[in-house]
Amino acid sequence: MGEITTLHYLVVAAALLIIGTIGVLTRRNVVIILMSIELILNAVNLNLVAFSRLYGLHGQVFSIFVITDAAAEAAVGLGIIIAFFRNKETVNVDEAELLRW
Amino acid sequence: MNPVATPFFFYFLSIVAIVSAIAVITRKNAVHAALSLIVTLVSLAGLYLMLYAPFVAGVQIVLYAGGIMVLFLFVIMLVNLDQNIREIQFNKQWMVGLVAALSLGGLLLFVIRQGSAIFPITQSATLPEGQNTQQIGLALYGQYMLPFEIASLLLLVAIVGAVVMAKKRI
Numbered sequence: 001m002g003e004i005t006t007l008h009y010l011v012v013a014a015a016l017l018i019i020g021t022i023g024v025l026t027r028r029n030v031v032i033i034l035m036s037i038e039l040i041l042n043a044v045n046l047n048l049v050a051f052s053r054l055y056g057l058h059g060q061v062f063s064i065f066v067i068t069d070a071a072a073e074a075a076v077g078l079g080i081i082i083a084f085f086r087n088k089e090t091v092n093v094d095e096a097e098l099l100r101w
Numbered sequence: 102m103n104p105v106a107t108p109f110f111f112y113f114l115s116i117v118a119i120v121s122a123i124a125v126i127t128r129k130n131a132v133h134a135a136l137s138l139i140v141t142l143v144s145l146a147g148l149y150l151m152l153y154a155p156f157v158a159g160v161q162i163v164l165y166a167g168g169i170m171v172l173f174l175f176v177i178m179l180v181n182l183d184q185n186i187r188e189i190q191f192n193k194q195w196m197v198g199l200v201a202a203l204s205l206g207g208l209l210l211f212v213i214r215q216g217s218a219i220f221p222i223t224q225s226a227t228l229p230e231g232q233n234t235q236q237i238g239l240a241l242y243g244q245y246m247l248p249f250e251i252a253s254l255l256l257l258v259a260i261v262g263a264v265v266m267a268k269k270r271i
Binding site: 003021036 | 108111118119122123125126131135138141142148149151152153157164168169172176177179182185190191192193194197198199201202203205206209213217233236237240241255256258259260263264265266
């Protein structure tokens with residue numbers, strides 16, 4: 001086990017991003033889709049912080065903005081889920097077919 | 102001087118993060134998925150500590166694991182998912198989605214392999230370990246003043262939007 005470099009962190013972040021993408025593309029439960037989006041945002045954050053070790057603090061500041069964004073997205077998304085559940089009595093995305101042609 | 106960032110901790114934390122991330126997208130019960138996501142977030146906070154970013158690690162634990170995940174658990178309890186557990190969990194296009202995501206992963210690994218010569222990627226820590234929080238605060242209120250204010254506006258819009266979405270009658 002040699003020294004841990006930025007490359008190792010990039011590989012971990014890529015794995016998390018792929019897992020999140022698989023979750024978004026394959027799950028039906030919309031709550032778990034939102035959690036997968038959180039996974040994707042966390043992968044991006046890990047990249048930013050890993051590069052901030054090389055290029056100064058800007059990456060860490062930007063990752064704080066990304067966390068703020070994730071909070072806003074979670075609040076609005078969960079509000080939409082509650083409204084959707086009230087109308088359709090389900091949380092499956094493929095049953096949201098009101099606008100489907 | 103290399104006290105915290107030992108390779109053992111890196112491999113341990115990243116394996117915990119990836120395994121519990123896989124648990125997030127495969128568990129049937131949404132509460133179990135949320136708890137696995139909390140484990141992922143906490144181990145990512147450990148990785149941030151290893152990268153000498155203690156402030157981001159603290160924000161990760163306080164805001165993500167403490168705030169956003171509590172919101173998720175609230176909504177999971179609010180929408181009754183008992184019936185959902187007995188249904189099919191994956192949609193009809195899951196095969197296509199899996200292939201697309203895995204090819205994206207192959208592309209990412211290819212790019213990382215090819216581009217690793219461009220970045221000074223094998224270099225180790227250059228940031229000073231102390232005064233991290235102080236420097237982030239100075240950057241937030243100095244150079245990043247306008248984005249900071251825009252973020253506050255974004256949060257205001259999100260609050261109003263969430264209330265409007267979740268309210269029965271406006």
